[in-house]
Amino acid sequence: MDKILIKGLKLFAYHGVNPEEKENGQDFIFDIALSVNMNRAFQSDNVEDTVSYAKVVKTVRRVFTAEKYDLLERCAYVVSNAILEEYPDIFAVELTLKKPQAPVSAEFEYMGVHISRSRC
Numbered sequence: 001m002d003k004i005l006i007k008g009l010k011l012f013a014y015h016g017v018n019p020e021e022k023e024n025g026q027d028f029i030f031d032i033a034l035s036v037n038m039n040r041a042f043q044s045d046n047v048e049d050t051v052s053y054a055k056v057v058k059t060v061r062r063v064f065t066a067e068k069y070d071l072l073e074r075c076a077y078v079v080s081n082a083i084l085e086e087y088p089d090i091f092a093v094e095l096t097l098k099k100p101q102a103p104v105s106a107e108f109e110y111m112g113v114h115i116s117r118s119r120c
Contacts, residue, residue, distance in 0.1 A: 001091060002038040004053055007031050011061055014068045015075055018103055022068050026101045028075075029110065030060060034083070035092035035118070051089050059086050072097050072113045080117040092118035 009030040014022045034056065040049035063082040069075050076097045083093050095117075098110035 001035040004034040004036055004051055004056075005032070006034075006053055006057065006060075009057060009060065011064055013065050013075075015070070015072070016099075016103070017070045021103065026099070028064070029098040029100060030079075031096040031098070032056070032060070032083075033094040034087075034090050035094075036090055051087050056083060056087065059083060072099060072111075073115075076113050076115045077117075080115060084117060084119060092116065092120075 009032070010027050011030065012025055012027055014025040015028070016022060016026070034051060034053075036051050038050060041047075043049075059082055060079055063079050064075060067078075069078070076095050079097075080093045080095050083090060093116070094114070096112055096114045098112040100110040102108075102111040104111065
């Protein structure tokens with residue numbers, strides 16, 4: 001299956017278990033792979049024959065910032081489901097949600113979750 005990739009999408013939001021995370025907010029980073037049949041786009045070279053990654057980014061931003069969640073798991077689930085609901089040409093979503101400023105007393109690149117969802 002062909003994939004559209006959105007890597008390193010940085011969004012600011014107010015998710016986390018700790019009150020200061022919900023008050024101060026922080027950056028989160030998405031890596032998203034969208035499974036799509038690109039045969040029509042290969043032939044036509046027309047954006048109408050594929051999934052617009054710009055539109056997907058707008059969906060991710062809208063859904064991710066609409067509410068405040070405690071868990072990254074919930075955030076990733078809600079965003080993945082919204083993508084599948086809004087874009088019928090997407091067969092599956094692989095989503096990694098990274099939290100580089102997680103309140104953990106250790107040196108790390110990021111904490112995060114990775115989930116896969118499909119229409120099947």
